[in-house]
Amino acid sequence: RYYELFVLQKAVRPAWAARGLHQSALEVLKCPPPEETVTASFGRFISEMKPQHLSPVTxxxxxxMVLDSIGVGLVGSTTDVFELALQHCQHVYAPDDISSVYGRKGTRLSPTLAAFVNGVATHSMDFDDTWHPATHPxxxxxxxxxxxxxxxxxxxxxxxxDLLLAFNIGIEIQGQLMRFSNKAHDIPKRFHPPSVVGTLGSAAACARLLSLDPSQCSHALAIAASLAGAPMANAATQSKPLHVGNASRLGLEAALLASRGLKASHVVLDAVTGVAGLSAFYEDYLPQPLHPPGDGGHMFLLEEQDVAFKRFPAHLGMHWVADAAASVHKVLVGVxxxxxxxxxxxxxxxxxxxxxxxxxxxxxSEHEARHSFQFNACSALLDGEVTAGSFAPAAMSRPDLLALLSRVRVEHPHDNPANxxxxxxxxxxxxxxGDVVTGRCDTFYGHWRNPLTSESLRRKFRHNAGAVLPPERVEELMEVVEELDRAGDCRALLSQLQ
Structure with a gap:
């Protein structure tokens, strides 16, 4: 009977097996032609967007976002992790004096290494902006x-x-990709989102700035996907800023490789059965084509939803407990x-x-403190606020702070999702x-539902940029960014960064 069953199985052996193909290979053969894929639609979008598609709101x-990112990058250039990354690039790689380095007058690196160290600077204090679904765009x-x-x-x-259009395309690609997964809406558990969608966003922005054609733009995204990903185990360590630095650097490398003719999968953004593209990161990934602008133009996601700007350098989740604890402090101490x-x-x-x-x-460590509900709540309870100075060694080791930390308990209510x-x-x-004082924060100041005013954002920028630039240069830089969409040459901005 075993022999009879074996013969029957051989007789009905499917054609794909008879040809020596695995079933997953058959699925690849069933892929739609390149011009019909989701990946191709993203390539066309990147290539065909024009400056007139940027609304006044966008x-x-x-x-x-540009102003805030430059500011946190400049103050980030004073950190130990930035110094380590810069020394590595200067000592290991041959010098290539092309691109500026944040806050280091006269220091230049190759473009990809400058993108890397400036990306590291931007995230070195976890002070950079955050979007939803969760990433640092x-x-x-x-x-x-x-x-x-x-x-x-x-x-x-x-x-x-031109610069703003490329920047907005890089932001848009990240936002669109994140919206293809329900899991992306939650605080991440497995991988750091900017290391994935940020790498593709960087590739998209650079492909646009290089004026690549739709096919090359698609390949840039696919190449970037092969360079993406970083585990959450390195959160709250000196290696976490490398995630953003690598996203910036590797996206640029992907676009440059695509410009030279390097090709990659034409279905990397598609949901093709048996072939893992972006679904390798998001199991519930369900993509949709991104339609190029029509006569009515394209409304960027940034027009629908603003980003969150942080008032102090810590993980975004810390801002809720800090504001709640500060309100308790105000009750106990007064204004x-x-x-x-x-x-x-x-x-x-x-x-x-x-x-x-x-x-x-x-x-x-300071990096763990930036990712600690307990530390930020107790710092705000003790001082009435959390600031950059809260993460200095002397502030972290205060006996009063350690005493408060020893009395903290944590609950996770069912109605409080990690979102x-x-x-x-x-x-x-x-x-x-026996008295009980309670503070609650549903939307902190700086959240996209409660954005910082222009004056608050400029105050933050002055403080951050002023760590490395003289006051007059800080004011000039703010004006250059404000007038950027009317500047005939973006080099006016580039010259201000050192």
Whole structure:
């Protein structure tokens, strides 16, 4: 009977097996022709977008992103992790004096290495902008397009509007890709999103700045997909800023390789059965074509939803508990100067989303502290706010702060999902006398639902850029960014970054 069954199986053996093909290979053979793929639609979109498709709202918001990203990059150039990355590039690679480095007058690197170190600077303090679904959009794109603009020959003059169009395309590609997955809406668990969609966003922006044709733009995205990905295990370490630096650098490399004719999969963004493209990162990935602009133009996602700008350098989730704890501080101390005494506090309860990598009871480094609900809540409770100085070694080792940290408990309510659009932060403090003071934050100041005013954003920029530039240069740089869409040559911006 076994023999009879074997013969029957041989008799009905499918054609794909008879030809020596695995079934997954058959699925590749069934792929739609390149011109009909989702990947091809993204390539056409990148190639065919024009400056007139940028609405006044999109231009305004993207210039705010450029200003903030440059500011956090400049202050990030003062950090240890930036210095290590810069030394590595200077010592390991042959010098190639083309592209500017944030905050280092006279220092230039090859375009890809400049994109890398400036991307590292942007994320070195976790001070850069955040979008929803969750990613850091600007840091992966802006350093790449700035480095590429530095690389362009003198006769190829790029306007400020050219730069903004490429930047916005890089942001748009990230936003569109993130919306193809429901899991992307939650605080990540497996991989850091900018290391995936940021790499493709950088490739898209650079492909546009290089004026690649639709097919080359598609290949740039596919090449970038082979260079993407970083695990969340390196969150809260010095290696996390490398994720954004690599996204910027490798996206630029992908576009340059595509410009030389290197080809890759024409279905990398598609949902082809048996072939993993972006679905390797998002299991529920369900893509849709991205239609090029018609007569009515294209409305960028940035027009529908602003980004979040951080008031202090820490993971975005920290801003909810910091604001909630600051409101408790205000009740206990009042509006004026003063500090909460740990001797008055019996118990501190944080009601926050469940997210393991930002639940850190006793952080041992500044990078862990930037990813600790407990640390940021206690810092705000003690001082009434969290600032860049809160993560200095002396501030982190204060006895009063350590005493408060020892009294923290954490709960994860079912109605508080790990989602930047739906979460809240609640801090409940029980005093020794039995009184209970509770603070709650549903939308912190700086969130896309409650954006920073222009004055607040400019104040943040002055503080950050002023760490490395003289005051007059800081003011000039703000004006250059404000007028960027009307600048005939973007080199006016490039010259201001050192």
């Amino acid at each position: 231009l305004h918001r993207s210039k705010r 600007s840091g992966a794109v802006l350093p790449a397009v700035l480095a590429l603009a530095d690389m362009m020959p003198a006769h190829r003059k790029l306007s400020g509007l 004026g100067p003063g500090s909460v005494s740990p001797g008055e506090v019996k118990d501190i309860l944080l009601r926050v989303p469940r997210s393991k990598y930002i639940d850190r009871p006793l952080p041992a 930047f659009s739906l979460m809240y932060g609640e801090v409940r403090v029980v005093l020794n006398g």
